Amino acid sequence: xxxxxxxxxxxxxxxxxxxxxxxxxxxxxxxxxxxxxxxxxxxxxxxxxxxxxxxxxxxxxxxxxxxxxxxxxxxxxxxxxxxxxxxxxxxxxxxxxxxxxxxxxxxxxxxxxxxxxxxxxxxxxxxxxxxxxxxxxxxxxxxxxxxxxxxxxxxxxxxxxxxxxxxxxxxxxxxxxxxxxxxxxxxxxxxxxxxxxxxxxxxxxxxxxxxxxxxxxxxxxxxxxxxxxxxxxxxxxxxxxxxxxxxxxxxxxxxxxxxxxxxxxxxxxxxxxxxxxxxxxxxxxxxxxxxxxxxxxxxxxxxxxxxxxxxxxxxxxxxxxxxxxxxxxxxxxx
Amino acid sequence: xxxxxxxxxxxxxxxxxxxxxxxxxxxxxxxxxxxxxxxxxxxxxxxxxxxxxxxxxxxxxxxxxxxxxxxxxxxxxxxxxxxxxxxxxxxxxxxxxxxxxxxxxxxxxxxxxxxxxxxxxxxxxxxxxxxxxxxxxxxxxxxxxxxxxxxxxxxxxxxxxxxxxxxxxxxxxxxxxxxxxxxxxxxxxxxxxxxxxxxxxxxxxxxxxxxxxxxxxxxxxxxxxxxxxxxxxxxxxxxxxxxxxxxxxx
Amino acid sequence: xxxxxxxxxxxxxxxxxxxxxxxxxxxxxxxxxxxxxxxxxxxxxxxxxxxxxxxxxxxxxxxxxxxxxxxxxxxxxxxxxxxxxxxxxxxxxxxxxxxxxxxxxxxxxxxxxxxxxxxxxxxxxxxxxxxxxxxxxxxxxxxxxxxxxxxxxxxxxxxxxxxxxxxxxxxxxxxxxxxxxxxxxxxxxxxxxxxxxxxxxxxxxxxxxxxxxxxxxxxxxxxxxxxxxxxxxxxxxxxxxxxxxxxxxxxxxxxxxxxxxxxxxxxxxxxxxxxxxxxxxxxxx
Numbered sequence: 001x002x003x004x005x006x007x008x009x010x011x012x013x014x015x016x017x018x019x020x021x022x023x024x025x026x027x028x029x030x031x032x033x034x035x036x037x038x039x040x041x042x043x044x045x046x047x048x049x050x051x052x053x054x055x056x057x058x059x060x061x062x063x064x065x066x067x068x069x070x071x072x073x074x075x076x077x078x079x080x081x082x083x084x085x086x087x088x089x090x091x092x093x094x095x096x097x098x099x100x101x102x103x104x105x106x107x108x109x110x111x112x113x114x115x116x117x118x119x120x121x122x123x124x125x126x127x128x129x130x131x132x133x134x135x136x137x138x139x140x141x142x143x144x145x146x147x148x149x150x151x152x153x154x155x156x157x158x159x160x161x162x163x164x165x166x167x168x169x170x171x172x173x174x175x176x177x178x179x180x181x182x183x184x185x186x187x188x189x190x191x192x193x194x195x196x197x198x199x200x201x202x203x204x205x206x207x208x209x210x211x212x213x214x215x216x217x218x219x220x221x222x223x224x225x226x227x228x229x230x231x232x233x234x235x236x237x238x239x240x241x242x243x244x245x246x247x248x249x250x251x252x253x254x255x256x257x258x259x260x261x262x263x264x265x266x267x268x269x270x271x272x273x274x275x276x277x278x279x280x281x282x283x284x285x286x287x288x289x290x291x292x293x294x295x296x297x298x299x300x301x302x303x304x305x306x307x308x309x310x311x312x313x314x315x316x317x318x319x320x321x322x323x324x325x326x327x328x329x330x331x332x333x334x
Numbered sequence: 335x336x337x338x339x340x341x342x343x344x345x346x347x348x349x350x351x352x353x354x355x356x357x358x359x360x361x362x363x364x365x366x367x368x369x370x371x372x373x374x375x376x377x378x379x380x381x382x383x384x385x386x387x388x389x390x391x392x393x394x395x396x397x398x399x400x401x402x403x404x405x406x407x408x409x410x411x412x413x414x415x416x417x418x419x420x421x422x423x424x425x426x427x428x429x430x431x432x433x434x435x436x437x438x439x440x441x442x443x444x445x446x447x448x449x450x451x452x453x454x455x456x457x458x459x460x461x462x463x464x465x466x467x468x469x470x471x472x473x474x475x476x477x478x479x480x481x482x483x484x485x486x487x488x489x490x491x492x493x494x495x496x497x498x499x500x501x502x503x504x505x506x507x508x509x510x511x512x513x514x515x516x517x518x519x520x521x522x523x524x525x526x527x528x529x530x531x532x533x534x535x536x537x538x539x540x541x542x543x544x545x546x547x548x549x550x551x552x553x554x555x556x557x558x559x560x561x562x563x564x565x566x567x568x569x570x571x572x573x574x575x576x577x578x579x580x581x582x583x584x
Numbered sequence: 585x586x587x588x589x590x591x592x593x594x595x596x597x598x599x600x601x602x603x604x605x606x607x608x609x610x611x612x613x614x615x616x617x618x619x620x621x622x623x624x625x626x627x628x629x630x631x632x633x634x635x636x637x638x639x640x641x642x643x644x645x646x647x648x649x650x651x652x653x654x655x656x657x658x659x660x661x662x663x664x665x666x667x668x669x670x671x672x673x674x675x676x677x678x679x680x681x682x683x684x685x686x687x688x689x690x691x692x693x694x695x696x697x698x699x700x701x702x703x704x705x706x707x708x709x710x711x712x713x714x715x716x717x718x719x720x721x722x723x724x725x726x727x728x729x730x731x732x733x734x735x736x737x738x739x740x741x742x743x744x745x746x747x748x749x750x751x752x753x754x755x756x757x758x759x760x761x762x763x764x765x766x767x768x769x770x771x772x773x774x775x776x777x778x779x780x781x782x783x784x785x786x787x788x789x790x791x792x793x794x795x796x797x798x799x800x801x802x803x804x805x806x807x808x809x810x811x812x813x814x815x816x817x818x819x820x821x822x823x824x825x826x827x828x829x830x831x832x833x834x835x836x837x838x839x840x841x842x843x844x845x846x847x848x849x850x851x852x853x854x855x856x857x858x859x860x861x862x863x864x865x866x867x868x869x
Contacts, residue, residue, distance in 0.1 A: 045414070069708055161844075165837075227594065257700075
């Protein structure tokens with residue numbers, strides 16, 4: 001605790017501090033001189049500051065440990081997985097049947113399942129998300145904007161389990177009424193709904209990129225007689241392109257990692273197919289399937305979770321790094 | 335007697351030297367004004383006096399700054415207690431987003447005063463000292479942002495006085511204010527100097543001439559001339575000071 | 585430039601407005617249909633019996649009591665852990681860290697963690713808390729996993745909030761002789777708190793809605809008791825909903841919808857609080 005040294009006694013201050021004569025002040029300053037030691041370090045306080053600093057560093061370190069933990073946990077079991085299965089057959093075998101005999105451990109069917117879902121989701125989310133962003137940033141009145149943006153925020157906040165329910169009970173029957181041969185579980189329904197789920201993300205990140213384009217660029221184009229559409233597509237979108245593309249890439253990464261929608265609506269049949277009307281399985285839904293079941297810990301079936309998790313982790317990490325690279329590399333300077 | 339003694343002070347921002355070999359003695363219970371064109375180092379120098387430059391990364395200092403006989407750059411010096419004894423008022427009024435009362439008591443509470451009556455007493459005496467008491471005594475619990483710019487700046491002065499400093503550093507305290515508020519603050523400074531030592535950076539030469547006892551003229555990080563205010567403004571020794579005073583540059 | 589060309593450009597321009605508006609309305613329509621479907625499916629099943637009963641094999645007797653308490657338990661542990669770690673990290677990065685490789689590492693790491701799929705956090709929880717620390721398939725394991733999952737969101741939101749506190753307020757505090765921590769506690773945190781709180785609430789609503797990581801960590805779907813300690817087994821709302829959705833009978837789908845309504849009410853309440861706080865404490869400096 002630091003004491004306030006009563007240089008000018010408080011009672012004296014309150015009454016008439018401006019009536020102190022010069023001599024008195026000099027005396028008071030003399031008093032300060034005799035208290036040189038008052039500006040010398042107090043250990044107790046330094047210790048407290050140090051303690052707090054250490055605690056905060058420790059907090060920050062938790063996030064690093066989290067990454068280390070993810071890598072270690074994945075690596076540990078993945079290594080034991082690859083003791084039994086060769087990397088070559090993991091990457092080239094076209095069948096994934098770890099849960100029944102004959103066992104096959106080819107990641108390709110799961111990978112193709114994930115990519116099929118992602119592709120479908122992007123076909124929905126990228127065009128519609130971009131058009132939404134253009135509309136909000138270039139066309140919409142402030143009032144409309146202020147109504148629609150919160151709605152999109154709500155859409156982004158809906159839990160994926162709810163989307164899964166929606167896919168299974170609404171979108172799938174709709175698809176089946178158009179294509180009667182479609183199974184109850186199919187990739188199309190899941191990918192459309194994953195697309196709806198990531199749409200707000202594309203829209204809001206792209207809109208941020210477009211709003212950041214300075215007014216003067218737009219004015220220059222309008223002054224040349226450009227229409228709103230031309231300004232939007234030929235000036236604003238190109239100027240905000242790095243932000244828009246990185247929003248696309250991030251959305252893809254979200255789609256690959258999406259779990260509940262595909263678990264509920266896309267089925268559990270690992271299949272190397274491009275037909276969206278068939279039932280498939282993604283990496284994420286496989287992990288859910290295995291960890292929800294009664295698989296014995298330490299078995300080869302159990303370690304598949306980690307091998308698949310590792311693949312998923314590396315894939316999304318790679319994509320996220322690409323997104324960050326795009327943002328940095330093509331950062332617009334206005 | 336001099337309360338601040340600066341000897342051979344050099345200050346560097348990384349490679350760039352911002353202050354060159356400054357020597358100065360500042361007397362107690364006086365107003366000292368620093369003038370000079372923008373970027374001449376007057377604010378930087380002011381901030382060396384309460385070690386506010388410590389917060390900027392890459393700042394290096396040599397030479398000595400003694401306040402009441404103690405070298406403030408020695409490692410055993412407690413920066414916080416130093417700053418409690420040397421108050422500072424900034425260019426932009428910067429009250430905390432709290433009530434008027436909490437703004438004043440922020441400092442005393444930091445330094446361990448919790449007694450309600452004592453705090454009330456400090457609030458009253460500080461606001462009186464800053465000539466603001468009459469205007470705010472009924473709205474002490476209201477947010478400080480409700481005050482006008484000039485009132486906010488006087489609140490900041492009161493806030494600085496509340497921790498009972500001996501020296502008050504002011505970094506262009508009136509540059510963001512209208513002429514009437516400026517006049518009020520100048521009047522206030524004249525009263526305050528009976529109790530405090532005031533060092534003020536100003537971009538306004540008339541202000542320096544009106545209120546200060548001594549004036550220092552800075553140029554390109556050097557202290558060109560330091561003398562009593564009448565001498566600086568009427569009979570400067572240095573050609574550069576004369577050029578600046580007469581408006582030939584800056 | 586021919587008149588025909590100009591006409592065509594104008595037609596495109598008019599058409600584009602309509603097309604873009606329709607694209608925008610797709611998202612709005614999706615939300616509308618989704619909410620309508622869920623309300624019409626589930627509202628009939630939503631009553632006090634549903635709230636106050638445990639899970640059951642019979643749809644008319646099934647309820648969400650254990651899931652509701654499970655979610656409360658998870659949030660009750662996740663919230664303080666994630667709050668302290670998140671604000672601590674943000675304060676370190678914004679107020680203490682000097683530029684350098686270590687700071688850079690932490691920052692890049694947080695940005696990357698924000699992009700890691702939630703199910704991978706589930707695997708982390710399984711490997712680290714369930715098996716590594718031997719916490720088992722318990723509330724504690726689930727809550728700690730959730731805390732790590734939402735940590736990056738809280739850190740990023742808090743960093744932005746802290747960064748928006750103007751430097752001159754810190755200077756004022758330092759000039760009064762405040763130490764670094766006194767300045768942070770007395771000035772920085774109070775000024776940044778509304779925004780920090782908004783980000784924190786949004787992160788919590790993410791944690792309440794997450795399903796996948798808790799399935800991996802080992803939440804169970806059928807629990808007929810209210811958990812009484814962090815080392816109990818548990819289920820949560822989204823997992824209960826999942827288990828009902830994956831049952832083939834229509835009645836179970838309907839109670840899944842009723843469960844979703846409860847979940848959405850909780851989330852909308854939280855989000856509304858966040859929006860309210862944001863509007864009430866708009867920036868004042």
